[in-house]
Amino acid sequence: MSVKENLDEVRNEINEILKSKGREKDDVTLIAVTKTIDEKYMLEAIEDGITDIGENKVQEIERKYNDLGPIVNYHMIGSLQSNKVKDVIDKVCLIHSLDRKSLLKEINKRGRQEDKVINCLIQMNISKEETKSGVYEEDLEEFLELVENYEYVRVQGLMTMAPHADNPEDIRWVFTKMKNIFDSLAKREFKNIEMKYLSMGMSNDYNIAIEEGSNMVRVGTKIFGKRDYSK
DSSP: OOHHHHHHHHHHHHHHHHHHTTOOTTOSEEEEEOTTOOHHHHHHHHHTTOOEEEESOHHHHHHHHHHHOSSSEEEEOSOOOGGGHHHHTTTEEEEEEEOSHHHHHHHHHHHHHHTOOEEEEEEEOTTOOTTSOOBOGGGHHHHHHHHTTOTTEEEEEEEEOOOOOSSGGGGHHHHHHHHHHHHHHHTSOOSSEEEEEEEOOOTTTHHHHHHTTOSEEEEOHHHHOSOOTTO
């Protein structure tokens, strides 16, 4: 199948889920994850209406941004090293992986230097997988208090990755818990923090995530096919 056909299938599925839940048709932002994907396929997706691109690596954002320019919204969805912040803050619209104090301080520092407020999502590790980054639920309150002290960082919501599961139903609880946390925080008032985006769901589980309330999904394989990681 072509990129366009894959996108049609993904969009139709998203719209069917939204309709079944009584949500608006455009209530979910679809981020096309283009890691290891050639730019010609990325351009096919953009030509078919994709407005948001997700990358896991700083060097990929730099290369594609330098080659193509700001023709889409670029999202940093992978783990971000503090020493790489300076390379992406002028290119990305949203950092999905704010997960520790050192990164928070560095983003704020670089934002101050550029006189630019940097939009971020707090990455949470709901399942407490050792191989994944993210703030634990019991540490979230303390982290939110830290964020309020950094004027060049604006948290716009939460992000999580669920464990891999052959049956996505087995990890539905992760998305349910995230939505409960998101809704709870949305009722409160903070400085520099709002609950606008709930980024959860990837190619193997975005349908479950949307059913549980996600409004931003990160989909790569279902759009572009399996990756060739030997490149």
